[in-house]
Amino acid sequence: QSALTQPPSASGSPGQSVTISCTGTSGDVGGYNYVSWYQQHAGTAPKLMIYEVSQRPSGVPDRFSGSKSGNTASLTVSGLQAEDEAEYFCSSYAGSDNYVFGSGTKVTVL
């Protein structure tokens, strides 16, 4: 059982948007603005896509955006492209040098 809850799957057609939720508690997602999102294609290393809830590292397309409301963070992928088909998992700081992660959401581009 993961500390953060994500839906197992999400899908959308090319050009559409898909939003993935990540639900935690006031001790992690709700308590800190240190939520990150990672993209992982099958057999490859995870890649940081969003940090500090809504910030994009250099090189990440602006089609990827993050937000947070209460204990739930969200990742939105706009203008879906075939290359966006991957597993996405969230992570949150949980205080006292502790980090918690979600179990991942498989995004399928129809």
Add this chain to the structure above:
Amino acid sequence: QVQLQESGPGLVRPSQTLSLTCSVSGASISSHSYYWTWIRQPAGKGVEWIGRIHSSGDTTYKTSLKSRVTISLDTSSNHFSLRLTSVTAADTAVYYCAREPVTRINWFDPWGQGTLVTVSS
């Protein structure tokens, strides 16, 4: 370009010690700017942060694993290592190493490809 690569035995017997190495290229693990981190993902389950080490030698471990985990640095070989003692089937997972800037929180990048470790007799 910074790259990390995990290596080590793919099979460990129950009650034995799991030992993995993360080789770093494109950056020096002696840099004071980064933590070097181990993370794992059991099959079908969520990712779990294990712990980290700084070039100063300071370590931080997940509370529930603290009694069994040791992370160390080998600056001469530019790699860092993970030791997990008294393993059980629950320790079967893909193990990743990653880098985290000291100026950031929850910012792991890059990651290694991961290595599967199975605990079984």
